[in-house]
Amino acid sequence: MFKKILAPVDLYHADKLDKALTATGELARVYGAEVCYVGVTGSTPSELARTPEQYARKLKEFAREQGEKFGVTTSSHTIVSHDPAVQMNHELAAAVEDVGADLIVMATHPPDVTDYLWSGNGAHLAAHSDASVMLIRG
Amino acid sequence: MADQSTEPNGLEGIPSPEGTTNLIDTQYEIGEDNVEGSVGPFGFDIHNPVFMISGLAIMAFVFYTLALPDQANSLFGWLFSAVTTGFDWFFIASANIFVLFCLILIVTPWGNVRLGGTEATPDYSYIGWFAMLFAAGMGIGLMFYGVSEPMSHFSTSFGGTAAEGGVRTDWAPLNGAGGNEEAAIRLGMAATIFHWGLHPWAIYAIVALSLALFSYNKGLPLTIRSAFYPIFGDAVWGWVGHIIDTLAVFATLFGLATSLGFGATQANAGLNELFGVPIGSTTEVILISAITAVALISVLRGLDGGVKVLSEINMGLAFLLLIFVLLVGPTIYLLKLFFSSLGAYVQYFPALANPFGREDVNFSQGWTSFYWAWWISWSPFVGMFIARVSRGRTVREFIICVLLIPSMVCVLWMTVFGGTALHQVVNDGYTLAQDAALELKLFKMLDVMPLAGITSLVGILLVIVFFVTSSDSGSLVIDTITAGGKIDAPVPQRAFWCIFEGAVAIVLLLSAGGLQSLQSMVISTGLPFTVVLLVMCIAIGKGLSSERHSVKAADE
Numbered sequence: 241m242f243k244k245i246l247a248p249v250d251l252y253h254a255d256k257l258d259k260a261l262t263a264t265g266e267l268a269r270v271y272g273a274e275v276c277y278v279g280v281t282g283s284t285p286s287e288l289a290r291t292p293e294q295y296a297r298k299l300k301e302f303a304r305e306q307g308e309k310f311g312v313t314t315s316s317h318t319i320v321s322h323d324p325a326v327q328m329n330h331e332l333a334a335a336v337e338d339v340g341a342d343l344i345v346m347a348t349h350p351p352d353v354t355d356y357l358w359s360g361n362g363a364h365l366a367a368h369s370d371a372s373v374m375l376i377r378g
Numbered sequence: 379m380a381d382q383s384t385e386p387n388g389l390e391g392i393p394s395p396e397g398t399t400n401l402i403d404t405q406y407e408i409g410e411d412n413v414e415g416s417v418g419p420f421g422f423d424i425h426n427p428v429f430m431i432s433g434l435a436i437m438a439f440v441f442y443t444l445a446l447p448d449q450a451n452s453l454f455g456w457l458f459s460a461v462t463t464g465f466d467w468f469f470i471a472s473a474n475i476f477v478l479f480c481l482i483l484i485v486t487p488w489g490n491v492r493l494g495g496t497e498a499t500p501d502y503s504y505i506g507w508f509a510m511l512f513a514a515g516m517g518i519g520l521m522f523y524g525v526s527e528p529m530s531h532f533s534t535s536f537g538g539t540a541a542e543g544g545v546r547t548d549w550a551p552l553n554g555a556g557g558n559e560e561a562a563i564r565l566g567m568a569a570t571i572f573h574w575g576l577h578p579w580a581i582y583a584i585v586a587l588s589l590a591l592f593s594y595n596k597g598l599p600l601t602i603r604s605a606f607y608p609i610f611g612d613a614v615w616g617w618v619g620h621i622i623d624t625l626a627v628f629a630t631l632f633g634l635a636t637s638l639g640f641g642a643t644q645a646n647a648g649l650n651e652l653f654g655v656p657i658g659s660t661t662e663v664i665l666i667s668a669i670t671a672v673a674l675i676s677v678l679r680g681l682d683g684g685v686k687v688l689s690e691i692n693m694g695l696a697f698l699l700l701i702f703v704l705l706v707g708p709t710i711y712l713l714k715l716f717f718s719s720l721g722a723y724v725q726y727f728p729a730l731a732n733p734f735g736r737e738d739v740n741f742s743q744g745w746t747s748f749y750w751a752w753w754i755s756w757s758p759f760v761g762m763f764i765a766r767v768s769r770g771r772t773v774r775e776f777i778i779c780v781l782l783i784p785s786m787v788c789v790l791w792m793t794v795f796g797g798t799a800l801h802q803v804v805n806d807g808y809t810l811a812q813d814a815a816l817e818l819k820l821f822k823m824l825d826v827m828p829l830a831g832i833t834s835l836v837g838i839l840l841v842i843v844f845f846v847t848s849s850d851s852g853s854l855v856i857d858t859i860t861a862g863g864k865i866d867a868p869v870p871q872r873a874f875w876c877i878f879e880g881a882v883a884i885v886l887l888l889s890a891g892g893l894q895s896l897q898s899m900v901i902s903t904g905l906p907f908t909v910v911l912l913v914m915c916i917a918i919g920k921g922l923s924s925e926r927h928s929v930k931a932a933d934e
């Protein structure tokens with residue numbers, strides 16, 4: 241049913257993503273799909289990584305661990321954004337194309353007032369990509 | 379979660395350098411001192427001391443200038459003249475050092491170092507990069523001084539020198555060129571190019587290079603204090619750093635707010651000239667609000683969708699206007715003037731750059747020293763913005779593109795606009811541009827050329843859009859500094875700074891002399907920042923040599 245799952249992750253808050261990560265891993269096992277973990281980083285140093293290359297290595301390592309944990313094939317895809325706070329939506333939608341995913345599984349935040357002004361990542365992906373989108377409430 | 383010291387999933391610690399860069403090993407975690415939370419529905423992630431101190435201090439200053447305008451005016455006015463007249467030699471000498479330092483970087487092996495590591499690739503194309511350099515750096519100045527500065531220097535030079543009690547009272551550069559039209563044009567152009575050529579761009583390049591180097595190659599947060607790591611070590615994460623960053627926020631916000639205020643008065647004058655829009659605070663408040671609103675949209679669209687797009691549009695428009703004036707104006711005369719002005723620049727350079735024993739006190743203090751202080755007080759903002767978009771360039775490429783090419787473009791711009799206006803005066807006897815107020819000179823010059831209605835409109839549009847790009851890139855910079863170097867802080871935060879900046883500009887505009895006194899204060903911040911820049915040169919030297927060292931070690 242699904243061949244490639246795209247799993248956008250916020251590495252910095254990976255400890256809060258348990259539910260979404262479990263859902264991703266188990267879905268992949270059920271459908272025999274590959275999971276591609278995608279992360280967005282700025283080109284400037286952040287609390288997690290001092291260079292984009294270092295971020296990519298961490299994401300790769302994270303993908304490997306998830307693969308071992310759930311017994312599925314995994315890969316990683318790092319997006320280097322000029323302005324992550326604003327451009328993430330667009331860049332995630334582009335990543336769906338680049339990776340060739342047919343399902344997106346991601347954690348979502350509780351809806352609040354700001355959603356009227358800025359659509360959430362999940363909502364934007366559903367509107368701007370061909371893949372199915374599954375949002376996991378934390 | 380700023381206090382989280384271990385990273386998830388066993389990915390811990392700072393890795394060893396990859397051999398391509400030479401990371402600085404500091405225990406400081408980016409965002410360590412940040413406070414996250416939310417006000418109502420809006421989330422925030424701020425570096426607390428810097429955000430609070432700069433926010434509160436800005437409000438305190440605004441209230442002070444509002445409550446005691448006369449006192450503030452005389453205090454800041456005194457401060458301003460004390461700084462530009464007492465330290466003119468310091469500004470002029472330091473600026474020379476910056477130019478020299480940049481030129482040395484081009485020819486030494488240090489120029490081979492690539493920002494972001496040996497494997498880094500540039501984030502932006504040359505066109506997008508240049509557009510943003512100009513839009514942030516001096517677009518607005520070029521619009522207003524393009525005609526008026528060559529004209530002023532020409533007029534004062536032509537007027538010759540005058541002295542009273544042994545002190546020069548005229549405003550002519552150097553010894554002037556009393557009565558000699560040809561020589562006055564050469565001197566006027568040389569003096570203008572001197573103020574818009576190598577020196578300002580060297581000032582920006584120093585700040586930008588040090589930030590880019592310490593952020594992209596050394597792994598420190600993208601904030602002004604990082605450049606001081608080689609000097610102060612881990613103390614930069616404490617109060618020393620807080621003070622440096624707060625000063626930078628201060629200079630940036632007030633610099634932008636005052637420019638926004640003056641820009642609104644100038645745009646108003648242009649609109650009045652063209653459409654008879656009434657001059658007054660109502661129009662100006664509407665203009666500031668409109669500029670802020672557009673800047674807000676641009677800020678919310680992000681770096682690529684907002685600032686970059688606007689910068690490119692503006693660059694295109696400015697280029698068209700330049701070509702139009704060049705072709706419709708006295709083309710051959712302008713082309714000749716371009717080369718003779720360059721020659722004059724080289725010829726007069728040593729005298730104009732001489733920091734000591736100047737006789738042309740009005741010129742060297744009122745123009746040169748004022749400009750240097752002004753560029754330097756803008757340098758944290760422009761430098762940080764340039765740094766943000768320059769990853770992946772080598773130091774040599776960076777300096778050539780930030781120093782030499784913009785300087786040449788400025789020479790061309792000043793020649794075409796100033797030269798056309800001078801030609802009108804000298805050959806056609808058309809003196810309206812010469813006699814007009816500073817903000818109207820450009821429009822008066824365009825007036826006697828074909829399609830004046832369209833070109834004047836393009837002129838006003840350029841002025842306004844250049845303000846928008848200054849305002850939104852400024853908001854991005856302030857947001858990054860007050861978020862401790864994070865570029866992914868919640869979006870409402872940058873919207874806050876953008877609106878705050880517009881509000882400060884409006885409040886100051888409505889108070890008598892508010893803008894004037896604050897501009898004096900901003901320029902006064904140029905003095906401490908000159909010291910900051912000199913220290914940055916040392917830090918760049920240290921940083922680049924360690925970088926060279928590690929690249930060599932990796933090659934062996």
